[in-house]
Amino acid sequence: MKKFINNPSLVVEESLAGYIACYPQYVRKLEGLRVLARKEKPKKPKVAIITGGGSGHKPAFIGYIGKGMVDGVAVGEVFAAPPGDWVYKATKELDMGMGTIYLYGNFSGDIMNFRLAKILAEAEGHKVEEVIAYDDIASAPKESIKKRRAIAGEVILWKIAGAAAETGMSLSEVKEISEQTAFNTRSMGVGTYPPIIPATGHPGFILEEDKMEIGVGHHGEPGIKKEKIKSADEVSSYLTERILEELAFKHEDETALLINGLGATPLQELYIVARKVCSILDSYKIKRVITYVGEYFTSLEMAGFSVTLTKLDDRLKKLILAEADSPCFKQFNLGGDYNGNKS
Amino acid sequence: MKKFINNPSLVVEESLAGYIACYPQYVRKLEGLRVLARKEKPKKPKVAIITGGGSGHKPAFIGYIGKGMVDGVAVGEVFAAPPGDWVYKATKELDMGMGTIYLYGNFSGDIMNFRLAKILAEAEGHKVEEVIAYDDIASAPKESIKKRRAIAGEVILWKIAGAAAETGMSLSEVKEISEQTAFNTRSMGVGTYPPIIPATGHPGFILEEDKMEIGVGHHGEPGIKKEKIKSADEVSSYLTERILEELAFKHEDETALLINGLGATPLQELYIVARKVCSILDSYKIKRVITYVGEYFTSLEMAGFSVTLTKLDDRLKKLILAEADSPCFKQFNLGGDYNGNKS
Numbered sequence: 058m059k060k061f062i063n064n065p066s067l068v069v070e071e072s073l074a075g076y077i078a079c080y081p082q083y084v085r086k087l088e089g090l091r092v093l094a095r096k097e098k099p100k101k102p103k104v105a106i107i108t109g110g111g112s113g114h115k116p117a118f119i120g121y122i123g124k125g126m127v128d129g130v131a132v133g134e135v136f137a138a139p140p141g142d143w144v145y146k147a148t149k150e151l152d153m154g155m156g157t158i159y160l161y162g163n164f165s166g167d168i169m170n171f172r173l174a175k176i177l178a179e180a181e182g183h184k185v186e187e188v189i190a191y192d193d194i195a196s197a198p199k200e201s202i203k204k205r206r207a208i209a210g211e212v213i214l215w216k217i218a219g220a221a222a223e224t225g226m227s228l229s230e231v232k233e234i235s236e237q238t239a240f241n242t243r244s245m246g247v248g249t250y251p252p253i254i255p256a257t258g259h260p261g262f263i264l265e266e267d268k269m270e271i272g273v274g275h276h277g278e279p280g281i282k283k284e285k286i287k288s289a290d291e292v293s294s295y296l297t298e299r300i301l302e303e304l305a306f307k308h309e310d311e312t313a314l315l316i317n318g319l320g321a322t323p324l325q326e327l328y329i330v331a332r333k334v335c336s337i338l339d340s341y342k343i344k345r346v347i348t349y350v351g352e353y354f355t356s357l358e359m360a361g362f363s364v365t366l367t368k369l370d371d372r373l374k375k376l377i378l379a380e381a382d383s384p385c386f387k388q389f390n391l392g393g394d395y396n397g398n399k400s
Numbered sequence: 401m402k403k404f405i406n407n408p409s410l411v412v413e414e415s416l417a418g419y420i421a422c423y424p425q426y427v428r429k430l431e432g433l434r435v436l437a438r439k440e441k442p443k444k445p446k447v448a449i450i451t452g453g454g455s456g457h458k459p460a461f462i463g464y465i466g467k468g469m470v471d472g473v474a475v476g477e478v479f480a481a482p483p484g485d486w487v488y489k490a491t492k493e494l495d496m497g498m499g500t501i502y503l504y505g506n507f508s509g510d511i512m513n514f515r516l517a518k519i520l521a522e523a524e525g526h527k528v529e530e531v532i533a534y535d536d537i538a539s540a541p542k543e544s545i546k547k548r549r550a551i552a553g554e555v556i557l558w559k560i561a562g563a564a565a566e567t568g569m570s571l572s573e574v575k576e577i578s579e580q581t582a583f584n585t586r587s588m589g590v591g592t593y594p595p596i597i598p599a600t601g602h603p604g605f606i607l608e609e610d611k612m613e614i615g616v617g618h619h620g621e622p623g624i625k626k627e628k629i630k631s632a633d634e635v636s637s638y639l640t641e642r643i644l645e646e647l648a649f650k651h652e653d654e655t656a657l658l659i660n661g662l663g664a665t666p667l668q669e670l671y672i673v674a675r676k677v678c679s680i681l682d683s684y685k686i687k688r689v690i691t692y693v694g695e696y697f698t699s700l701e702m703a704g705f706s707v708t709l710t711k712l713d714d715r716l717k718k719l720i721l722a723e724a725d726s727p728c729f730k731q732f733n734l735g736g737d738y739n740g741n742k743s
Binding site: 059060061062063068069071072073074075076078079080112113115116120249250252255266267269286288289290292293320321322323324325326327328329330331332333335336348350351352355357358360362382385387388389 | 402403404405406411412414415416417418419421422423455456458459463592593595598609610612629631632633635636663664665666667668669670671672673674675676678679691693694695698700701703705725728730731732
């Protein structure tokens, strides 16, 4: 294992300490907890957005703390959920009087711990809602949609919900928009090389030298098939067509596109993938409102990528185009202000 | 080789086509040339900044086309310089009447071709200057500083010069600021795994399984020594102390810090590196004005990272804090406007 670490058991602590040292203007650490929070309080009270999960997915989750994105992140060990107690204490600290929404991925450890936090916080009078991302279409059939795992689509959920909260919308409105975004977001990925788990030095999964795992999860969970690696166009077409089967776009419908690198796949290849995905969307006359390509939700040094589409209506469109300012996700206002007005 | 490509000989073309499809609001392709240019003309004429080089370094160079960054990029094959003819034609197209500056890295192919372009453009009455980056301290001794290669420090050069040009400064002023930035910027890197060259499917260099290459160039050029991989803190300290020996900071001097991932090294490790580098700078009472951590200048899927410091005075500080808006480098104004005034 050739990793730039010190002590394998301190990887998360030291990485977090480095992150805080780099971005003191954006984040602060809650005393005694492995929870990071937005440094400056928003000018007006807003719904607090808390997320979290296992480590190893950077820039998710901590990279997205800031204006128009999330307010707090509970940081678990590598690929392991954070304790519910931390989420609960984060809720007490970050509630601005308008309630809190937990936006996280559909993994059993996370669900257990976030729900514990919800119970504890509600017992003290805090209003808490949750919306769980389930965008990975490879992880369960459409009939069991809520059983699906989350992958990179969570980033779109944070972006849209973060913009909604920033407008001053109520907790129920932010929840409703988050549910709509989660439902409108579908992803599918492919993996070629595994991540190396720092604590053990071993790969997270085994795959033959000429094979790819179609539908891989972002902890290396098995997908729907292992097969010989194919051309970028073939793989991209397969993933995109599978997503399009589910989202039932009509001509002139609008979408956001995210092509997410899992860690070690060069941006050069992601753009080759993007070329094909964009051309498929164009052929169906689906309008791309915004396109993100890069490493938004990784799995350490895993190689591979995922494609995510989020079907947009006018409301979601304005929110996804709004300004965001966090260490790892910055976007200038691209056409709507936080009140949903055209600028 | 498990790469998401179609035809190995079309990797650069197809990647570029994908990039343009993703960011039509930022970039346009010059007809018949593999040159990308800023889509919207700046409101006021400004010095045009042109760069370029071999492919395989994304987000460099094409990711940095936009406001406060560069105006045009000539795109070579993987790790090979672009033809001078393209740079010359880009110069004719992008000159806004205030002259053009070429900002590129110290590699013989690039020098030959950019200088040819300069001769051709000047023969037609265009004013052209050039500043060459030479930040990699591992590539030649201090006495032969101008023989050094460029690595990730080029990004800082584009950022500062890009902001300077955006203020409307004259060609000679932008040149002077660029020269100062190039001189004040020093980097050093380390590599652990090679990039895989798409055209051949072979690794760019060979390194034993337990070894790292200290001082590696961003095409995998040999550095100053191969040795057993050490802890993140040891490697980070070595690189940082070598840079600090050259830059002669005094207490309270200000710096920009860039920790650049070469491609496959997880952000988690880069933050562990950042923790140590930041603590060393703190121990010398060197003030970090801004910190960038991520993949700013890669070498396909090479693993490793580099540390870059740029010593700042008040003028450079205002420029590095100015707004930038390109597909892969976005920064809100952090304290100075384009006229160098405190906001």
